[in-house]
Every structure is written in structure tokens, then in C-alpha cells.
Amino acid sequence: MHSTEQEILRERLKELEQLAAQVDPSLKQDIEKISKRLKSEELAQKATLEVVEESVAWKRVQLARHKNRLTTLEYISKIFDDFMELHGDRLYRDDHAVVGGLAWLGEMPVTVIGHQKGRDVKENIKRNFGMAHPEGYRKALRLMRQAEKFGRPIICFIDTPGAYCGLGAEERGQGEAIARNLLEMSDLKVPVISIVIGEGGSGGALAFGVGNEIWMLENSIYSVLSPEGFASILWKDASRAKEAAEIMKITADDLNTFGLVDKVIPEHEQGVHEDPTSTVNFLKEALIKELDRYSDMTSEEIVSSRYDKFRKMGVC
Numbered sequence: 001m002h003s004t005e006q007e008i009l010r011e012r013l014k015e016l017e018q019l020a021a022q023v024d025p026s027l028k029q030d031i032e033k034i035s036k037r038l039k040s041e042e043l044a045q046k047a048t049l050e051v052v053e054e055s056v057a058w059k060r061v062q063l064a065r066h067k068n069r070l071t072t073l074e075y076i077s078k079i080f081d082d083f084m085e086l087h088g089d090r091l092y093r094d095d096h097a098v099v100g101g102l103a104w105l106g107e108m109p110v111t112v113i114g115h116q117k118g119r120d121v122k123e124n125i126k127r128n129f130g131m132a133h134p135e136g137y138r139k140a141l142r143l144m145r146q147a148e149k150f151g152r153p154i155i156c157f158i159d160t161p162g163a164y165c166g167l168g169a170e171e172r173g174q175g176e177a178i179a180r181n182l183l184e185m186s187d188l189k190v191p192v193i194s195i196v197i198g199e200g201g202s203g204g205a206l207a208f209g210v211g212n213e214i215w216m217l218e219n220s221i222y223s224v225l226s227p228e229g230f231a232s233i234l235w236k237d238a239s240r241a242k243e244a245a246e247i248m249k250i251t252a253d254d255l256n257t258f259g260l261v262d263k264v265i266p267e268h269e270q271g272v273h274e275d276p277t278s279t280v281n282f283l284k285e286a287l288i289k290e291l292d293r294y295s296d297m298t299s300e301e302i303v304s305s306r307y308d309k310f311r312k313m314g315v316c
Contacts, residue, residue, distance in 0.1 A: 009037070057245040060252075061227060063219035064198045068273040072099055072114030072157040075197060078280045079287070080105055080112060088139060092172065095136030097128045097164070100143045102152075106288050111147035113140045113208065114157030117198070130199075131164040134177035137207050141181050148190050153291050156194040156208040161226060163204030178207040185210035186306065189299035193290060195265070195283070196220045196252075197272075212306045213290060215263040216252035217279070219271055222261070223250040260313060 063069070076083050080103035087094040100113035115132060118124035140156075147154050163174055185192060194211035200222035216222060225233075227241040230248055249255070252264045265283055268274040294302060 055242050055246045057221075057248070057251050057254075058227070058242040060219050061221055061241075061245050061250075063271045064221045066271050066273065067119075068271070069198055070272055070276055071119070072116050072159060072197070074276075075157055075280065075283075076103065076112055076114075078276070079284045080110070083112065086139075086143060089135040089142055091138055092135045095128075095133045095139060096126050097130055097132040097160075098136035098140055100140055105153075105155075105284075105291065108288075108291060109150075109152050110291075111143050111152045111154045112157070113143055113154065114197075115160040115204075115208070117159060128164055130160040131162060132160065132204060132207075133164050133166075133169045134172045134174050137163075137177040137181050140208065141177075141184060144181075144185065144188060144192075148188050151190060153190055153294065154188065154192045154211075155287065156192065156211065158194060158196045158200045158205045158208050158222075159198035160201055160204045161199050162201035163207070175203075178203045181207040182210055186310070187303060188306075189303060191291060191294035191297075191302050192306070193287065196222050196261075201226060210306070210310070212294065212302065212309065213263065214261045215265055215286075216255065216261050217265045217272060218252050218267045220252055221245075221250045222252075222255055223248055 070078075076099075083101055083103040085099060085101040089095070097116060098113070099116045100111065103110055103112050115130045116127050117130035118127040144154055146152075163169070163178060165174070191213075192211040193213045193215065194209045196205070196209075196214075196216040198217075198220055199205075200209070200216075200220065202223075202225050205222065223230075227245040227248060227250070228238045231240040231244040232238045234244070249258070252261065255261045256264050263286065265279060265286070267279045272279045297305070
């Protein structure tokens with residue numbers, strides 16, 4: 001119950017008490033009913049606030065957004081060798097919110113693509129806070145097609161609050177660019193591993209998320225929209241974002257339990273930035289092992305594996 005409703009009940013309670021004393025003692029029953037309801041609602045509200053304060057989900061949201069959290073380029077520099085970044089979508093321009101190129105994972109050539117956030121205000125403005133324009137998704141798709149042509153596995157790093165929704169982006173076909181990625185990624189003849197390293201927000205994240213494997217770092221989140229957006233839509237109150245985060249089930253553990261992600265990558269309880277070496281080493285070994293498994297599969301088996309994975313999502 002909201003505070004305004006509680007105030008109304010309290011005022012009504014005072015009126016009934018005055019009336020009972022002056023006119024009709026039988027109104028005490030009504031007074032007792034309202035008193036009980038008011039007390040139970042206050043207790044329930046207090047319990048909800050206590051749960052929100054201890055919310056594991058909200059702590060994960062904060063860690064996923066931490067300013068010192070490793071970015072895509074930092075993972076690339078620590079995991080891969082001889083990374084060569086490629087630029088532009090060959091249609092409009094280069095989008096700095098998306099980085100991608102060629103690299104070596106051990107002795108295996110791979111294509112690496114990911115959202116890129118900044119470390120400070122200046123870099124965040126350049127990177128548009130990791131929110132890609134249509135040309136960012138088209139650049140990524142160009143690199144994916146190139147990887148398929150030369151038989152290179154694709155590794156995608158997801159870290160975005162969502163696709164950029166500005167007027168220019170919409171004019172240049174933001175929705176179509178994301179949809180095109182979903183369509184073409186589903187039929188790629190090479191293995192795709194998608195890893196949520198921070199925020200995985202809405203279609204902006206899903207455009208890199210149609211993988212044979214979907215992994216999440218332990219303190220990352222993956223959701224249809226932000227907790228603030230959820231609270232604003234459902235309750236018309238963005239301040240209830242903590243409560244929304246718990247309800248939405250957006251943590252790696254939640255999604256792994258539901259079978260929506262395949263692996264949870266462990267990290268330091270205070271965030272990967274507190275101990276990047278352990279997480280990076282674990283992730284590198286896991287990637288090498290997983291891609292070695294896919295190396296024995298035909299292109300038809302790889303496509304079929306991805307198709308079956310998504311068809312089974314949501315089936316109890």
C-alpha cells in the first residue's frame with residue numbers, strides 16, 4: 001500500500017473514533033477492522049523494504065555497472081593475441097560503441113566483437129556509453145559474415161544498457177539492423193559464443209546474443225529492459241528499481257537456473273575488477289575448451305545445435 005492510501009486510512013480512523021465516541025459505540029468494529037488492515041499493510045511494506053535492502057539482484061546490477069568493471073577491449077587484450085581491429089560498416093560510418101576484429105585464441109584464429117563502454121566522461125561520450133547505432137550492428141554483421149567465409153569462430157562480448165534510441169538511429173533503421181543480426185546469426189555456419197560481461201540490455205544485447213553458447217559473468221545482468229524502466233512502466237515509480245531487479249530475475253544465477261544461459265563465469269564477490277586475472281584465466285581456458293569441441297562438428301551440426309538451443313528455451 002502506498003503512503004497516500006495509508007494517510008487516507010489514518011484520517012478515516014480518526015473520524016470513526018470521534019464519531020464512535022459521540023454518536024454510536026457500535027462503530028468500534030469498523031475501527032478495529034481498519035486498524036488491523038493498516039497495521040498489516042505497514043508490516044508488509046516494512047518487510048518488502050527489508051528484502052529490497054538485502055537484494056542480491058540489485059547488488060549485481062550495481063556491480064554490472066561499476067565504473068571500474070573490465071570493458072570488451074580489456075578482455076581482448078588479456079585473452080587474445082595480435083588483435084587487429086577493423087572499422088566501419090561500409091554503409092555509413094564507424095560506430096565507436098562497437099569494436100571488432102581478428103585475433104588469435106591460442107593457436108586458433110577467431111573474430112571478436114563486442115560493445116565498448118568508456119572509462120571517463122570523454123571516452124563514454126565517444127563510445128556513446130556502449131549504446132550502439134545501426135552502423136555498429138551492421139559493422140558487427142559484416143565481421144560475422146567475414147568470419148563465416150573464412151571459417152573463424154565468433155566470440156561476442158555483451159555490455160550495453162540497450163541500443164541507442166535517438167532520432168538519427170531510428171532514421172537509419174535501428175530496428176531493422178538488430179533484426180537482421182538476429183536473422184543472420186541464427187544461420188551462421190561457424191560457432192558463436194556470446195558472453196555477457198556487464199549489462200545485457202534488451203535488443204541491443206540480443207543482437208550479439210544468438211550464440212551456440214551464452215555465458216554470463218557472475219555479477220552481470222541480462223534483461224529485457226533496465227530495472228528503472230521496469231519500475232517506471234509497472235509502478236510509475238523509477239525509485240522502486242531495487243524491488244524491480246529482484247522480481248525480474250536478471251542475474252546470472254537466475255538465468256542459469258531457467259536454462260537461458262549455459263555457463264556462469266566466476267568472479268570476485270566485489271566485482272571482476274578486484275581480481276581480473278582469475279576470471280580472465282578461467283574464461284580463456286573455457287573458450288579454448290569449448291571451441292575445440294565445436295571444431296569436430298560440421299557446419300550443419302553447428303547450425304542445428306544453435307537452432308535446437310533456442311527452440312528449447314522456455315520449455316519446462
